[in-house]
Each structure stands twice: as C-alpha cells, then as structure tokens.
Amino acid sequence: MSDSYSLSNTSQVEYEDAEYGIPTVCYCGERPRLEPSFTRTNPGRLFYTCQNRDDGECHIWKWWDVAMMEELRALKQETYGCPSLKRMREIIQVQRDKIAHLYDIQSKNQMELESLKVLIANKRDGIAMELKNVFVAAFVLLAMIIYLF
Secondary structure, three states, rough: OOOOOOOOOOOOOOOOOOOOOOOOOOOOOOOEEEEEEOOOOOOEEEEOOOHHHHHHOOOEEEEEHHHHHEEEEEEHHHHOOOOOOOHHHHHHHHHHHHHHHHHHHHHHHHHHEEEEHHHHHHHHHHHHHHHHHHHHHHHHHHHHHHHOO
C-alpha cells in the first residue's frame, strides 16, 4: 500500500513535516481524531483529522492505515536491534556456565587453603618439637659439663 493516494471530493493538504506514525497532536495544538472517509474511492476508510479543520488554517490529515504502517515500521526498527529471546537465553546460559566454573575454582582454592593450613599447623608443631629437642640436648650438655667440672 502506497503512502500517497488520489482523493476525490476531499481536499488533502500534504505536509513535508507531518508527523511520522500516529499523530498525537495537530499543528493547531488540538488532539487529532479518527473519522471515516465518505468518498467514492475510499468509502469508510479511516483518517486522522482535526476538529478545527474547517477554519482555513493548517491541520493534521493522515490516513489511519498509513499511520499504522509507519508505526509498525518504527517498532520493527526499534526491536531489530534487540537480541531475540533465544539469543538472550544462550547468553544467560554461557554466563551461568562461567559462574559455575568460578564456583568450582573457588571450591578447589578453598580445599587447597585448608590443606595448607593443616601443613602449616603440622610444621609449627614440628618446629616446636625440634626446638624442644635442641633445648633438651643443650640442657643435657650443660649438665654434663657442670658434672664433669
């Protein structure tokens, strides 16, 4: 369906700066309304117009179906850049997999940390035992030196 139509028995004023899509306000500031066409070529076809259209000033005039097609094109362009639901689910699944991998790494690191804590505790006990043995040996040696002299 083309955006320009020939009309008989109606006067259409085409504006280069007319609103794209559904008009929300007329050039005079009034809210556009829908009316049916009473022409032989477009009987019953709806169009946007203004209640003040007969005052000789510039007012909005646009076919309803043309406005709707423009709205749909705009909506299509708007949603074209949005990823599909399937693609968003795929992205979420990839993120979930990455999070699960990070949890695995964190769990392994936590187990390794616990084993290192045990090793350090055992080392501390070993060092304390070695120091105790050194002190005992030094005490025995000192006692032997004192006994001999």
